[in-house]
Amino acid sequence: MSESAAPPRPAARRVALAGLIGTTIEWYDFFIYGTAAALVFGPQFFPGASPVAGTLAALSTFAIGFVARPVGGALMGHWGDRIGRRSMLVLSLLVMGVGTLLIGLLPTYATIGVAAPILLVVLRFAQGLGVGGEWGGATLLALEHAPPSRRTLYSSLPQVGLPLGVVLASLVFLVLRLSVDEAAFAAWGWRIPFLLSALLVVFGLVLRLRLDESPEFERARAQQEVRRSPLRDVLRAPRRLMPASGVNILASGLGNVLLVFTLSYVAARGLVGASTMLAITTVTALVWAAAIPVGALLAQRFGRRAVITASLVVLTLWAFPYFWLVDGGGTAGVLVACLVAGAGIGMTSGPYGAFIAEAFPTAVRYSGASVSYAIGSVLGGAIAPIVATLLVAATGSATALSAYLVLLGLVSLAAARALRSPHTVEHSTAAPAPAVAETA
Template identity: 75%
Template structure:
């Protein structure tokens, strides 16, 4: 398969468009997490105890993660068969419609049990959208870029996650300060969800102007499209299993930071919710800045080496993270979350290129999307729930830190196991591609 011949200026535009689109999608995805931590237990589960209501609200948050591998499988299948660009447009539409409808959804007091049921359905739609988003945005940026720039360009859609968190946190903070705590809990929380409609229209205009991936056009011209790309992915477990485990720790700690920590500091009365939202914004900016830096380092040192270093850092930080939060000071919380954000960004920079190029182009959308989705379920989906259960059972955070260390062991083993080529290295093809060709 020949490499991209896209002009550098156009490949940069594709990467930047991917960054903007993923920022919008992650804004939609994570304002749900903040709302779930702050108000959903009262709005949709009022008859439950405070602990049970918080657990129920965070469980609906997890539904979005469970839906991500499903969305990745569906959009990966069609992305490998009809193109990356069309699936990116579809994913943004699904996410945007689901988010706006959550903002309009009546609460339990209005429509009873139908309210939490519809909330789960709409959250599942959000998960479907973001499940297809990540793979498509990463691949479009990667496959338009020259080999030496693939790690950097494919890292830009990863920046959309923390920037989406920043955007969502800023909107939530502004609305909370403008309405007050009581009005925010009653109706103000809906405003950030409704703002999504404007953002989605902007994102769709950008995406409709993008060109299809050069590598996919070559596959189609050579009639090398696979009939069942997902089945081909699962034929090579030595690739998709470590690819799925690679992001478990970063996803777990990321969602502990973004979701559970809001509820934790509120339950322990450590710092105010508004101060914690401000800490989250600063930490997400550190996270965002670390991603391109990490990609540049990976270009010099190798993708695997940078990812392993990040996993070790995050594993070691699992205990100091909660020790600093428990000081009850904004400075302690900021240091805890900023270092965690930096480590997650360090792991994220080479991540997209590392797992995408472990799969051959004909099954790359399916392989990378499903692996990313499974890793997100094993890490991000259950992390806030496990953290809440452990905190409720033990009354402290030591067990949560031990759980994060266990996640680090999984990610470290995966990062050392996964085989993926790197531009400029002597390895020119992934083991997956060789095995698939041998079975053809």
């Protein structure tokens, strides 16, 4: 597609901005669950368990959302490649919003017994379905509307929604922790962030219903290139799917260690107060958000693979210093550990959306990108807080956890080097190459 054939830049920017807002809302919904799981879900839904067992049970329900993400990515990716990107984005936001609202209304174990944790798992699964279809659709709409010389940058804006969702979730919980006492927070205060989601979802739906369909999808449909079974076609190409699924393992794993496990880790060891840690998480997420467009701009100049590889190397090397600082550096040490990790994750995320999406042809791109992203998130982010809790409980220190993160880093580095994704350096106005070979 030539520069002149691209959608007008104001329209492309509007789509990218709508993707940013929509993903922020979805990730807010997704991560308020993680914060609540770390702070309050153990005693509310799994009473009678030991502190470690209760935390593991709560974090296991957190992981269910990641397990559901490949299912949501497969279902919405399939239909997104069949009937269009926009309709699946609307559906994903609806599924996420309804699930989040119902969690805020859910009775606890003390009220309805074992039905409470069962329903919690079901609703968390619904959240995972929603976010599983969200990432691919938002990224593809931004990418496929963008001018050829700005595809990496525009597709990076939906990635900013993840840390901004974390900021929003952390701020809401921080205000609550400062506004009500411990007993009130445990009794009813934790529900407020989930109920507030309903207002955000309505706003996001209004924005999404006003978007145009992807011009690349419309062209594929006009040329009768739409596949009958796009997901099947993706699964039949493991040489593309497997490395695409591995690129995000470290960033997802370290991200959830940072956002979920560290919160309970420092609280259990009395290293940093809960309110202080929420504030640190907020600042970290802001740095993470700011690093994403920086990573995208660098990738436009030096290539997506080069920026992703360099960022993964930094994150892998940071695995041991991260916990050295958390364990011995006080509040300042925890802050530095988190800021460096957040910046590295952001730099990796900047070019990641375009790198993964353009590894797949347009006709199967929603399925391929969504399933790859979701699988990487399961193998990295879903199990990382659980593995972290088990390793620290078994060894009494974070050394084994740091080694585990290094292992994730090596997997991601190998995947980033192996994935064939086309990319011309974008400070020229050349159009992207067809999705068959790497050029940079």
